[in-house]
Amino acid sequence: MTPREQKIFMFVAIGLVIFGIYYSLNSQTLFGIFLEQLGPVNWDEVHERNIAKVSIPVTLLEKDKNRCLLTAESFDKIANNQYFVRADELVNKLQYDIDKKTIVLSCDELPAEKSRLNVWIVLEESSNHPTKYEYFLTEWVETPKE
Amino acid sequence: MLGLFAFMVIPINVDANEDSFNYYGMGTIVQFDADGNEIYQESVHNRIVDTGETFLIEQSFKEGTAGETVDADQIASICLTAEVGFAPGETLVVGGVGGFDTDDNIAGGNTNCISDTAVSTATPQTAVIGPETFQSGGTHVPDGTIVTGIGICQGSGTTPFETCAAAQ
Numbered sequence: 001m002t003p004r005e006q007k008i009f010m011f012v013a014i015g016l017v018i019f020g021i022y023y024s025l026n027s028q029t030l031f032g033i034f035l036e037q038l039g040p041v042n043w044d045e046v047h048e049r050n051i052a053k054v055s056i057p058v059t060l061l062e063k064d065k066n067r068c069l070l071t072a073e074s075f076d077k078i079a080n081n082q083y084f085v086r087a088d089e090l091v092n093k094l095q096y097d098i099d100k101k102t103i104v105l106s107c108d109e110l111p112a113e114k115s116r117l118n119v120w121i122v123l124e125e126s127s128n129h130p131t132k133y134e135y136f137l138t139e140w141v142e143t144p145k146e
Numbered sequence: 147m148l149g150l151f152a153f154m155v156i157p158i159n160v161d162a163n164e165d166s167f168n169y170y171g172m173g174t175i176v177q178f179d180a181d182g183n184e185i186y187q188e189s190v191h192n193r194i195v196d197t198g199e200t201f202l203i204e205q206s207f208k209e210g211t212a213g214e215t216v217d218a219d220q221i222a223s224i225c226l227t228a229e230v231g232f233a234p235g236e237t238l239v240v241g242g243v244g245g246f247d248t249d250d251n252i253a254g255g256n257t258n259c260i261s262d263t264a265v266s267t268a269t270p271q272t273a274v275i276g277p278e279t280f281q282s283g284g285t286h287v288p289d290g291t292i293v294t295g296i297g298i299c300q301g302s303g304t305t306p307f308e309t310c311a312a313a314q
Contacts (some may be wrong), residue, residue: 002234019300047174048172048191049170049191050191052189052190053187053188053189053190054186054187054189055186055188056185056186056187057183057184057185061185069187073185074177074185074186077177077186081188085177142184143176143187145178145182
């Protein structure tokens, strides 16, 4: 193969890879499924039925610059949830201390001293974004008892 | 590089249940401690078991089991429409002034709805209406009728009958 032919071949191959990336993002392909796992959850693509939503109260213990230490007495219920396949990831991310029952968050994420830690989990049976999850904090509003 | 391209376009057969109709319920469980403070909340879908599916089918379809929803309100009929531009939608008001329920663009006097006297539930978790035979030439629809849609309606004591609305 001449150098010129090699260049043409390389450009065609690169073009095919770029097309392949675009195609796999918009079609049901093996590579598309792989790529989907890397990005955030697109909740519009997940059926309500395939979302498990859990939440617990968290309370600010201490603040150190932008690092907030919070009590999370019931965090183990989230970590041990049967649908939460990737719970270990969140445990590590929030630096959950199982003995002290505390977690660490950026203070920017905290709406108030007492807040609700929400975790939305995509069930394994979902055809879109299976096992992925997201967490976010909202103001604490007590759920009324009937 | 070509191997990578080939890998990228390998299709995968994913069950497209996300867009199909799924009958489900969502349960929310809230746990309180001894002092009445909320400590945990979870919302997750339920799973309808076979017994539940059978129960729902028996309530919805006119299969003739005693001691349930009044038979007159149960589903058991097939109706035809010849409405131009008919298209199924979320509400009944598609095609025509009153929608499928009353306007079928089939000349009055034609009985284009047939009611099944006993919907079959022989196959578990399945309801079968019919089979029903529609005849042209004035029996059910006039000759030359172009059927544009089919609707499933409540049962009727009189069969055949004129419109879906008449079944109720």
